[in-house]
Amino acid sequence: MSLQHALLGILTYQPMTGYEIKQFMDVSTANFWHAKQSQIYVTLKKLEKQGLIASHVEAQEGRPDRRVYEITPAGRAELDNWLAQPLTVLDNHKDTLLLKLFFSARMDKETILTQLRIQRDLHQRQQSLYATETKAVIDRFVAAMPDMQRDALLWDATRRFGVLFEEMYVRWLDETIERVEALS
Amino acid sequence: MSLQHALLGILTYQPMTGYEIKQFMDVSTANFWHAKQSQIYVTLKKLEKQGLIASHVEAQEGRPDRRVYEITPAGRAELDNWLAQPLTVLDNHKDTLLLKLFFSARMDKETILTQLRIQRDLHQRQQSLYATETKAVIDRFVAAMPDMQRDALLWDATRRFGVLFEEMYVRWLDETIERVEALS
DNA sequence: AGTGGCATGTAAGGCGTTACATGATTTC
DNA sequence: GAAATCATGTAACGCCTTACATGCCACT
Numbered sequence: 001m002s003l004q005h006a007l008l009g010i011l012t013y014q015p016m017t018g019y020e021i022k023q024f025m026d027v028s029t030a031n032f033w034h035a036k037q038s039q040i041y042v043t044l045k046k047l048e049k050q051g052l053i054a055s056h057v058e059a060q061e062g063r064p065d066r067r068v069y070e071i072t073p074a075g076r077a078e079l080d081n082w083l084a085q086p087l088t089v090l091d092n093h094k095d096t097l098l099l100k101l102f103f104s105a106r107m108d109k110e111t112i113l114t115q116l117r118i119q120r121d122l123h124q125r126q127q128s129l130y131a132t133e134t135k136a137v138i139d140r141f142v143a144a145m146p147d148m149q150r151d152a153l154l155w156d157a158t159r160r161f162g163v164l165f166e167e168m169y170v171r172w173l174d175e176t177i178e179r180v181e182a183l184s
Numbered sequence: 185m186s187l188q189h190a191l192l193g194i195l196t197y198q199p200m201t202g203y204e205i206k207q208f209m210d211v212s213t214a215n216f217w218h219a220k221q222s223q224i225y226v227t228l229k230k231l232e233k234q235g236l237i238a239s240h241v242e243a244q245e246g247r248p249d250r251r252v253y254e255i256t257p258a259g260r261a262e263l264d265n266w267l268a269q270p271l272t273v274l275d276n277h278k279d280t281l282l283l284k285l286f287f288s289a290r291m292d293k294e295t296i297l298t299q300l301r302i303q304r305d306l307h308q309r310q311q312s313l314y315a316t317e318t319k320a321v322i323d324r325f326v327a328a329m330p331d332m333q334r335d336a337l338l339w340d341a342t343r344r345f346g347v348l349f350e351e352m353y354v355r356w357l358d359e360t361i362e363r364v365e366a367l368s
Numbered sequence: 369a370g371t372g373g374c375a376t377g378t379a380a381g382g383c384g385t386t387a388c389a390t391g392a393t394t395t396c
Numbered sequence: 397g398a399a400a401t402c403a404t405g406t407a408a409c410g411c412c413t414t415a416c417a418t419g420c421c422a423c424t
Contacts, residue, residue, distance in 0.1 A: 103193035
C-alpha cells in the first residue's frame with residue numbers, strides 16, 4: 001500500500017518515467033523506503049488502472065520510448081488523505097544481523113566477532129554516505145528549486161534520521177563487540 | 185527464508201508447538217523479527233516437509249491437541265551453516281513515518297506536528313518496555329537456566345539494541361519537532 | 369571488445385497479512 | 397454473561413524478489 005503512496009508523492013514534484021522514479025528513490029528515500037525497478041513498473045500500472053495517475057508515451061531517437069506518468073486530481077486527493085491520517089502504531093522492523101546474533105551462542109567467539117566487525121564497517125560507511133553525499137544531493141535540489149524550502153527541510157530531517165540511526169548502530173556494535181570479546 | 189531459520193533457532197532450546205513459538209517470539213525477537221500465528225504454522229509445515237524439523241501430536245483433555253515440533257540433525261546442520269556465513273550486506277529498512285514525513289510539505293504545520301508528537305509518545309513507551317519488561321524476561325530465563333549464560337548475553341545485546349534504537353528515535357523526533365515548529 | 373546507462377516490461381515463486389472457521393475452559 | 401486463553405489450521409490476496417527478455421548508444 002505504501003509504495004503506491006510513495007509513487008504518488010514523487011509524481012507531485014514533476015511527471016516522470018518509472019526509470020526516473022527508481023533513480024530518484026535510490027538517492028532520496030532509499031534510507032526508509034526502497035523498491036526494485038520491476039515492482040515500480042507493476043505498481044505504476046496498478047495506479048493508472050485506479051485512475052490515480054495517467055501516462056503518455058514519448059518517442060525518442062536512438063533510445064527506447066519513455067512512458068511518462070503524471071498524477072491526476074484523484075491521485076492528489078488520495079495522497080492528501082493518506083498524509084492527513086496520523087499513524088497511531090509503530091512499524092515492525094526486521095534485522096537479519098540481530099536475528100543471527102540472537103541464536104549465535106552455538107558459534108565460537110571468533111565467528112561472532114568477524115560477523116560484527118564486518119557489519120561495523122558497513123554501517124560506518126553508510127553513516128558517512130548520509131552525512132556527505134545525501135547531504136549534497138539535497139543541497140543541490142534546494143539551489144535548483146528555491147521554492148521548495150519546506151520540502152527540503154523535511155527531506156533533510158529524514159536524512160538526519162539516517163545519520164543518527166547509523167551512528168547508533170555503530171555505537172551498539174562497538175559495545176556488543178566488547179561484551180563478546182570479554183566472553184571466556 | 186529467515187523466518188525458517190528463526191524457527192529452527194527457537195527449536196534448539198526445546199521442542200515446542202506453533203502456539204508456544206509465537207509467544208516466545210513476542211517477548212524476545214519481536215524487536216527485530218516478528219511473524220503472525222498463521223505464517224508460523226505454514227512455515228513449520230514447510231520445514232517439516234524439508235526434514236529439518238519433526239512433529240508428533242499430543243492429546244489433551246478439555247483442550248485442543250498439541251502438535252509439538254523438534255529440530256532434526258539436518259535442521260541443526262542447516263542452522264549452523266546459516267549462522268556461520270557472515271552477512272556482507274545491509275538490510276533495507278522501511279519506515280512509514282519517515283515516508284509520510286518526506287512528502288508532508290503539502291500538509292500544514294499542525295498536522296505534521298500532531299503526527300510527530302503521537303509517534304514520540306509511542307517510541308517513548310516502547311523504549312521503557314525494552315528497558316524494564318524485556319529485561320525482566322531475560323533475567324528470569326537466566327535464573328531458570330544458568331547454563332545458558334552465553335545465550336542470555338546475546339539476547340541482552342539485542343534488547344540493548346531496542347533501547348538504543350528507541351532512544352535515538354525519540355531524540356530525532358524531538359529535534360524534528362523543533363525544526364518544524366520553527367517554520368513560518 | 370566489454371561495461372554501463374537508458375528504457376520497459378513479464379512470469380514465477382516466495383513472503384506476509386487478513387479473514388475465516390472451530391470450540392472448550394478459565395477469568396473477570 | 398463476556399472476554400481471554402489455549403490450540404490449529406485454510407484461503408485469498410497483496411507485496412516483493414529474482415530471473416528472463418530486448419536493444420541501442422556512449423565510453424573506456
